[in-house]
Amino acid sequence: MIPLTWRQFRTSALVAAVVLIAVGGVLIATGPHLAHLYRATVGACVAGGDCSATQAAFLRHDSTLRVWLGVIVVVVPGISGVFWGAPLVAGEMEAGTFSLAWTQSVTRTRWMATKLAVIGAASVAAAGLLSLMVTWWARSLDRVQMNQFATFDERSIVPLGYAAFAFVLGVTAGVVLRRSLPAMAVTFVAFVATRLAFLKLLRPHLLAPSTMSIALDPVATGFGSSGSLFSRGGPDTLQPPTPNIPNAWITATRIVDRGGHVLTSQILTSTCPGLGDGGPPAGGAGGGPQPVPAAAQQQLRDCVTTVGRTFHQAVTYQPASHYWPLQWYELALFVGAALVLSGFCLWWVRRLT
Amino acid sequence: MTAVIEAHDLGKRYGRRRALSECTLTIPAGHVVGLVGPNGAGKTTLLQLAVGLVRPTAGRIEVMGGRPAAGPEQLGRIGFVAQDTPTYSSLSVADHLRLGGWLNSRWDGGWAERRIDRLGLDRRQRAGKLSGGQKAQLALTLAIAKRPELLVLDEPVASLDPLARREFLDGLVDVVGEFGLTVVLSSHLVADVERVCSYLIVLVASRVQLAGPIDELLASHRPAGLEDLVLASMGRVSGPPPPPGPAPAPEVRS
Numbered sequence: 001m002i003p004l005t006w007r008q009f010r011t012s013a014l015v016a017a018v019v020l021i022a023v024g025g026v027l028i029a030t031g032p033h034l035a036h037l038y039r040a041t042v043g044a045c046v047a048g049g050d051c052s053a054t055q056a057a058f059l060r061h062d063s064t065l066r067v068w069l070g071v072i073v074v075v076v077p078g079i080s081g082v083f084w085g086a087p088l089v090a091g092e093m094e095a096g097t098f099s100l101a102w103t104q105s106v107t108r109t110r111w112m113a114t115k116l117a118v119i120g121a122a123s124v125a126a127a128g129l130l131s132l133m134v135t136w137w138a139r140s141l142d143r144v145q146m147n148q149f150a151t152f153d154e155r156s157i158v159p160l161g162y163a164a165f166a167f168v169l170g171v172t173a174g175v176v177l178r179r180s181l182p183a184m185a186v187t188f189v190a191f192v193a194t195r196l197a198f199l200k201l202l203r204p205h206l207l208a209p210s211t212m213s214i215a216l217d218p219v220a221t222g223f224g225s226s227g228s229l230f231s232r233g234g235p236d237t238l239q240p241p242t243p244n245i246p247n248a249w250i251t252a253t254r255i256v257d258r259g260g261h262v263l264t265s266q267i268l269t270s271t272c273p274g275l276g277d278g279g280p281p282a283g284g285a286g287g288g289p290q291p292v293p294a295a296a297q298q299q300l301r302d303c304v305t306t307v308g309r310t311f312h313q314a315v316t317y318q319p320a321s322h323y324w325p326l327q328w329y330e331l332a333l334f335v336g337a338a339l340v341l342s343g344f345c346l347w348w349v350r351r352l353t
Numbered sequence: 354m355t356a357v358i359e360a361h362d363l364g365k366r367y368g369r370r371r372a373l374s375e376c377t378l379t380i381p382a383g384h385v386v387g388l389v390g391p392n393g394a395g396k397t398t399l400l401q402l403a404v405g406l407v408r409p410t411a412g413r414i415e416v417m418g419g420r421p422a423a424g425p426e427q428l429g430r431i432g433f434v435a436q437d438t439p440t441y442s443s444l445s446v447a448d449h450l451r452l453g454g455w456l457n458s459r460w461d462g463g464w465a466e467r468r469i470d471r472l473g474l475d476r477r478q479r480a481g482k483l484s485g486g487q488k489a490q491l492a493l494t495l496a497i498a499k500r501p502e503l504l505v506l507d508e509p510v511a512s513l514d515p516l517a518r519r520e521f522l523d524g525l526v527d528v529v530g531e532f533g534l535t536v537v538l539s540s541h542l543v544a545d546v547e548r549v550c551s552y553l554i555v556l557v558a559s560r561v562q563l564a565g566p567i568d569e570l571l572a573s574h575r576p577a578g579l580e581d582l583v584l585a586s587m588g589r590v591s592g593p594p595p596p597p598g599p600a601p602a603p604e605v606r607s
Contacts, residue, residue, distance in 0.1 A: 004452050104452075105428045353408070
């Protein structure tokens with residue numbers, strides 16, 4: 001069964017190999033230069049003292065390539081699900097060849113298991129190799145950037161889990177829907193939805209986060225509505241700057257008192273009556289602190305000082321040390337989901353028609 | 354008379370649609386059995402149940418004394434050529450022969466290659482580029498080279514032109530003679546059945562209307578030909594009882 005699986009998969013494998021070699025070629029062509037630059041600029045600077053300008057200059061190198069490599073690592077698992085997984089069984093149903101395949105002296109279960117194992121392994125290998133190459137290439141940039149969670153999905157080992165999951169998800173959709181195109185569409189949507197849901201709802205809570213209390217800084221703290229991209233014009237609140245914790249993932253920042261009560265706009269208004277009256281027009285764009293006329297600036301500073309006597313900024317974050325545990329955890333969960341779906345495929349194919 | 358296929362109250366539903374219901378029949382070994390009936394009689398469903406592509410929703414079916422597709426052993430004992438003789442269009446003829454070897458423990462590769470050469474097929478040709486008749490021949494070669502005890506063919510010549518049809522059936526007669534296989538062949542063309550079959554089963558709406566060795570059937574219904582016999586047995590179901598007098602008018606055509 002393995003030779004047949006390989007024979008039917010050969011062309012796809014060849015395409016994948018060509019893509020991997022092409023990406024690898026680009027990385028090998030640019031990587032050593034990047035490493036040399038790192039040693040020559042940032043590496044030489046550390047002895048000298050303040051390096052922020054040197055670091056910023058270094059980060060501008062190959063920045064577009066860095067973004068696109070990240071995109072490729074993120075997209076490749078989805079491609080394996082849509083183009084390898086979804087048509088795997090659905091294609092045989094559409095062409096009628098299932099009746100040839102399933103009447104040879106190989107049980108359907110073995111047929112399905114072999115296909116899942118061989119092509120699943122290829123999908124994981126492709127994503128793993130790609131992630132390994134990109135992680136190697138970007139290592140000096142990542143080190144300078146000090147924001148490893150920003151590239152969490154594009155580096156290290158989680159892409160292997162995504163690839164395993166996406167491929168089996170595609171097979172599952174194909175087995176159930178029996179038609180390639182609908183299965184491909186469903187695979188794409190379901191994979192993106194799963195990844196987003198995991199990122200937003202699960203990953204921040206996989207490990208107990210650390211917390212940090214920071215006193216409110218009257219100079220740096222701004223004021224505005226707490227709206228986000230999706231809900232503009234929330235209640236007015238103080239907006240302290242996001243603290244810079246190297247390589248950590250800040251999942252929430254709130255202003256609370258010692259008892260953990262959040263600073264509401266009512267408390268803020270009663271503590272600082274008239275705050276914001278002289279400021280920028282209300283209902284301006286939500287988001288970051290906005291420039292405030294000089295007259296109102298002192299008022300805001302006084303207000304922050306007053307509020308700061310009872311309230312502080314509480315920062316919830318995943319520390320740098322959680323990076324690898326979270327990588328392993330997420331990998332395990334996606335691989336686990338892939339195994340569960342594989343079991344479902346085997347069961348479903350057995351009772352098909 | 355040992356049976357290769359025994360079905361008892363066999364039924365298959367797809368959602369609300371009944372493809373086969375309460376079908377009881379016995380197909381004897383040692384014959385080339387023609388399964389004839391109008392469209393929708395359940396022929397294809399019955400054969401798919403027999404090779405284990407489809408699972409029954411009611412009743413039971415035994416093939417060569419075992420449950421269809423129960424394991425590699427059972428699968429190996431039955432060769433199957435599906436309707437429209439599907440092949441992998443991107444794989445070459447040679448790939449298909451290799452495929453047979455990979456998937457079947459009793460594969461007779463030498464015989465398959467000789468047959469492909471005798472048929473004049475180019476081994477490097479992709480199956481997608483073959484004519485309908487060549488594709489059917491390739492599918493038949495695959496089904497026979499796995500050395501089955503029972504060969505099941507579902508309307509194998511339905512989409513072929515008369516010449517390809519004749520070549521296919523002649524080839525079938527040859528291999529049956531060579532290996533002494535039991536064959537079950539569905540068709541809605543009585544002429545094809547008469548040409549290659551020694552046993553006839555007429556299936557109408559899941560019911561066996563007529564069954565027996567063709568020479569005996571003909572002998573007992575002289576001077577009617579096989580076609581008349583089949584049509585008469587079909588007419589008995591859906592039409593009114595045949596009027597006394599001249600030959601009954603056939604009611605169902607396929």
